[in-house]
Amino acid sequence: MDNKEVVLLKKALERQKKARRQAERILEEKSRELYETSHQLKETNARLENLLSEKTSELEGVFVNIVDPYVVMDLETNVIRMNSAAVQFLGYDFPNEPLNLSTLVHPDYKKYTLDALKQLYSIGTLKNYRAKIFLKDGSLKFVQVNSSMIYDKNRKPIAAQGIIRDITGEMEAEEQIRASQNRLSTLISNLQTGVLLESEDRKISLTNQMFCDLFHIPVSPDQLKGADCSNAAEESKHHFTDPEGFVKRIEKILKSKKLVLSDELEMKDGRILERDYIPIFSDGKYKGHLWTYQDVTLRKNYKKNIEAQKEKYWSIIANMNLGLIEVDNDDVIQLVNQSFCAMSGFSEGELMGQKASEIIHVDEKNIIVEKGKERLKGKSDSYQVKIRNKNGETRHWLISGAPRYDETGTVVGSIGIHLDITAQKTLELQKEELLVELEASNRGLQEYAHIVSHDLKSPLRSISALATWLQEDYKDKLDDAGVYNLQMMQEKVEGMDKLIDGILKYSSINSETLERKPVDLNTVVNDIREIIYIPEHVNVIIMDTLPTLEADATKMHQLFQNLIGNAVTNIDKKEGIVSIGVEEKDRFWQFYVRDNGVGIPEEYHEKIFKIFQSIGNEERSTGIGLSIVKKIVDLYQGEVWLESEVGKGTTFYFTIKK
CATH class of the missing domain: 3.30.450.20 (PAS domain)
Incomplete structure (x- = not known):
């Protein structure tokens, strides 16, 4: 390696050391910052934990002391928690009794409740949910619930909470109001009076079918709701005999806003309507008005007829x-x-x-x-x-x-x-005086009749005795003509005696002398059969068992004796039959005495009941017997009549009131 490369390598190492020292310095600074931040976070977290503890305590206090029933449920509607108000209201001993809120909902509200839960889970709140629920004791309540969702730290829904309010009283009141509204609506719909309710801005709030019928409106009342009546008067004025007057009258009424009753409207088709206007105020503010219309055509015409009749009859009454x-x-x-x-x-x-x-x-x-x-x-x-x-x-x-x-x-x-009635009253008083005088006269006549009968019978008995003596003393000296004349004298005297007895009996028949006691008519008829003369060829038969009457025994005896005696003496058949019967009616007894004798001509049917009237030239008849019959029957408020055919017989009928 040459020097140049060594130099370059040294320089590179120095730069690397320098960069390492710089990085260590930066790391040291960041560590210090991180420590400080961590310390701050610990302090902040402590403060947050204290705050959370305080808020949790506050919420616990609110939960315990809330007045309305408060419930927390999971997403399956199982109750997680409820306050004492909820326990008392629902009646369940929570947590000893697990409770799912969906089981409390009335079947009619099941679908509505599912939709409400979907809304709650979707948007997180549910306001004014109303339903009918069952309590633990089986009773039903209407409730209103306001609820919201509860989320975890990741905003994931984990439960729901809600406050329950008992609105049973409110719902019942609303139900009553709805029922009243329905009844009122039905009543208005069926009224025979046309009704039109308008709001303050002349919009139709309510009307009925009668209103539509009165004004020939071809739509239903429901279709008129909300319609503007501002121009209604102009549109309907053609129905009335005074169109412009009709419009002006409505404008005047609406302007004054004062009660108007019995406004009369004449229509072109001859009908007469009666209209009322009733303004409606609430707290002094005008809220609209009510019109009512009634067809009074018949009543008005009837009143006119009544007035005409009254005038007519008053003219009669006045005169x-x-x-x-x-x-x-x-x-x-x-x-x-x-x-x-x-x-x-x-x-x-x-x-x-x-x-x-x-x-x-x-x-x-x-x-x-x-x-x-x-x-x-x-x-x-x-x-x-x-x-x-x-x-x-x-x-x-x-x-x-x-x-x-x-x-x-x-x-x-x-x-x-x-x-x-002064004249009638005077006559009545005179009549009473005459009756008193007549009664006194009748009593005098009865007394006179008894005296006269006694005075008449005394010489008759003397004549009868003389005739008997003459016949006995001179029977050897008298020829047939003399004997016949004496016999005739005896018969005439006997007839006169019977006539006097008959008159006395007839005059003594009156209501004052009647006795009232039970009388067996079967016994009466049997006694008569023993007393009167009945020829051997005549049979007197009782066809029906006769009743026992509350009557005068003597009068009943006279009645039947005269009828039976009359029947017996007028039978000309070899075998005579006199039958007696009775038929019971509602208010009287109807008797008959029937014979198969000579019969009575029709011209005598009325005559024979009058005193001193007899049939033909029957010399033995006094003409009093049947008149006595009629007088007795009259006393008992009955009737007497006969049916007869000459040569075949006669039936006498008579009735006696029960």
Whole structure:
């Protein structure tokens, strides 16, 4: 190696040593810096650990003391932690009872909950999640949850936390509000009144089908929501008889913003609408208005007809003989007609505005006060009063009173129709006096009948005795004609005796002498069969068992004896049959006595029930028997009639009220 190379090598070694010393110097400086940085990092880390410990303690305090239920769950919705409020609300003994929150969700909210979890995992927060959940005791609650994700240091999601709020009361209230809104909507939809609700800027908030129908709007109410009504008056004015007046009226109403009721609108098609305007204010601020429309065509026409009828009938009432008066609830006269003025003696001017009870002098004032109270209760009735008119004359009135109502059905007074019955009342009093006199006369006649019958029978008995003596004393000297005449005399006397007995019986039949006790009619008929003469060829048969009546035994005996005796004496057949029967009706008994005798001509069917009337020239008949029958039947509020065919027989029917 030459010198030149050695020199170069030495120089290279020196540069290398120099570079090594420089690198060592730099390394020493960096080491010192690194030491200082490491020391600083240790101090900073210590401070961070202290801060983290402080923050962790603070969070623990917040977690323990939070009022609302607070829950931390893993990504599988398993509960990791919950505070005491959550334990108390959910009812689970955590951590002794593992809990997965997804099991609490009501089936109706399962899909909604899955979508909400996806949102939480995706964006990291979930606000105002609402669901229905089951608690441990099986009860249901509505809850609202606000939650957020929890991440590790690498921003990887590891859990979620959330605060639960019980909103069951709010949800139930909202449900009630929705139900009320639905009911209100249904009610409005089915109203027979057209409804239009407009906002403050004339936009339609609500309407119904009736509104569309009234104005022939060819769309549904839902399609009208939000429509601008600013020009609606101009667009619909052609429906009305006064188009410009309709528009101006709406502009005036909207400008004043004051309540308007019963605005009447006449339409070109003949209909009449009634419109209401109701402004809506909230805290003094105008929020819109409500229009309502109702078709009152029928009511208006009906009212016009009523007014016409009222005018017509008032004209009749004003001129009829019945006095009419109307008073209010304070008895103040509101209306009278001319007939009432004539009846009372007062003029219309003297009566109007006066209290009826003070100006009309009624003998029994209490009855007017009592009837007035009854009117206020809506009762009607009729009654009689005695009054003194303006001239001081006593008159009798028949009053028919009724309450008077207004259009709302409230009693506002009463109306009375008065009939002057003074003449009838006088006749009634006279009739009562006559009845008293008649009763006294009847009693006198009955007494007279008994006296006369006794006075008449006494000479008849004497005549009968003389005739008997003559026949016995002179029977050897009398020829056939003389004997016949004496016999005829005896028969006439006997007939006269029967006639007197019949008259006495007839006159004694009246309701005052009736007794009421059980009478077995079967016994009555059997007794009659034993008493009266019944020829051998005649049979008296009871066809039906006869009833026992509460009646007068003597009158029942007279009734059946006259009918059976009449039947027996008028049978001309070799085999005579008299049948007696009965049929029970709802309110009476219907009896019959039937014979197969000679029959009665039709012209005698009514005549034979009158006193002293008999059939043909039957000399033995007194003409009283069937009249006694009718009088007894009348006493028992019954009827008597007959059916007969000459030569075949007769059936007498009669009824007795139960």
